[in-house]
Amino acid sequence: MSTAEQEAITIRRVTPWWRLLPRDKFALVAACWMVVLFACFLLGPELFGKAATAINLRARNLAPGSLENGWLMILGGDALGRSILARLIVASRNTMTIALTAVILAMLAGGALGMIAGYIGRGVGQIIMRFADVLQSFPSLLLAVVVLYVLEPSVTNLIIVLSITRLPIYLRVTRAEVMEVRERVFVDAARALGGGRFHILRRHITPVVAPTLLTILTVDFSIVMLAESSLSFLGIGIQPPEITWGLMVAQGRNYLSQAWWLAFFPGLAIMLATLSGNILSNWLRIVSDPEQRWRLETVGQDKRKPEKQGQGAGGRTDG
């Protein structure tokens, strides 16, 4: 490698993620959709709370696609003539709250337990791992069904149950990463300089483990959303008058042959949200992987110059 080339590599700055996002069309659309969902989550119930509960018997099972009854009826009306669009927007808060809180809780608890299992002690570690085995050796949905019958099915309990069923993933990943990182030189150095266990875990190990956990979090968001919808669909999750998308599908199921849109649109909402989550997590995985990042960095650049790609691949070493 000539010195000039080397210079070019060191000077070249890492493309920030917000400039990489527009280069993947699917990821961009998914991110935009997530922003829309987040806006619904933040403002939905305040803006559309009234419209979502306003009963209009003349619009019972109103077919979608007509604007005669106002734009809120664009997706049709439900069995009581309430706007499906408004209900979807309002239900987004419960759906997103449950999914987001459950994955974050699972990540924090799983991460903490994983660090203990991977760094503190072998004995405690063994107990923690067997606990993870128990959770993983049984279908999560059935476990949730049993636990939700002990506890009352409420938003809080649903969050607790879902986060427990997702916990083993974070636990195992954290433990594996911690056991690898603890052998590295910088950890040895910190220990030699007199750093305590918690100091090392917090300042030296957490920053290395965190990106991996965040990537899993985005996949898990979709998985948890699906799990919550399934539970609500089976009638053991959220109970009316609270609504989530899964419960809306369950309620619409009774009118399937007369009014398909009652069950169709909430299901579509779930599907689009989980799909966006999965697309974003795929994108995130590529961005955070130095061996693949160049695929995005070179998109949209001049493709006639093949050496561009070489430069991108070289640039990844400092990325």
Added chain:
Amino acid sequence: MAKFLGTRVLHSGIALIGLILAVFFLVRLTGDPTDLYLPIDASLETRKEFAHKHGFDRSAVEQFLVFLKDVSQGDLGYSLRKQRPAMELVLEAYPTTLRLAGVAMTLSIALAIVVGSIAAYRPGGVFDRISSMASLAGASAPDFWIAITGILLFAVTFRWLPTSGVGGIEYWVLPIVVLMLRPFGLMVQVVRASMLGALSSAYVKTARAKGVGESAIIFVHALRNAGLSVITVAGDLTVGLINGAVIVETVFGWPGVGKLMIDSVIQRDFPTVQAAVMVTAMAIFLLNIVIDLLYVALDPRIRHQ
């Protein structure tokens, strides 16, 4: 090798026992089933008799000791709901679920291997992009929604398939497709990723240099090595498949173990829940051992340890 298998069996065994313990005490926290099974005007004596007959008047620990004694004699108690041995109910429901899960899993593994391998052969190509999108959509789809949309479309509107029930091959189409979606979607991604790794490895280059045909390279050289991660994921997905089976059995009215378990939990039929959980956990325990054995068979590094 023996040590590897021994540890694995020990760990799965501990998990099995932990699970049975947890479920036994958890279901007893769900409330007293006496009220559910006796008429409202039942006298105190009838209630006491009912509780005594099923052992609910004793403490949970005592109940557990009795349960252990019965289990060691092969007795898992009577179903409160059906007045029949719980084990009988579970074993009646099991073949349905096993057939459903077996067909869905075999089909999705086979399809995923073909699709994933072709996609990995030309990464970034048209087929790769289409299959990536399709597998992502499959993994993201809410199965209950796909199930009822499928019923609406193919059973109600077009009348090609029956809406629900058990019978000939036409009854199998919708449940199998719904059940396959998620495992297929996830597995395609796994196969593709591990095939990508395998195809760019040195031994594939060596095989090419020797003049081995392309299909032999994909399906013999690369796939055999990609197989390990596929097996790991397939094992996890099979456990997850039971989640899907619960939904599919409920929506399509199949008398499988998933539906039995949901119904039993809702009606507080403890013995049936326990029996169903135990049989399921045992099945998963055996599955894990089979997967470990496959590992040993496929990976010489473990075999020669």
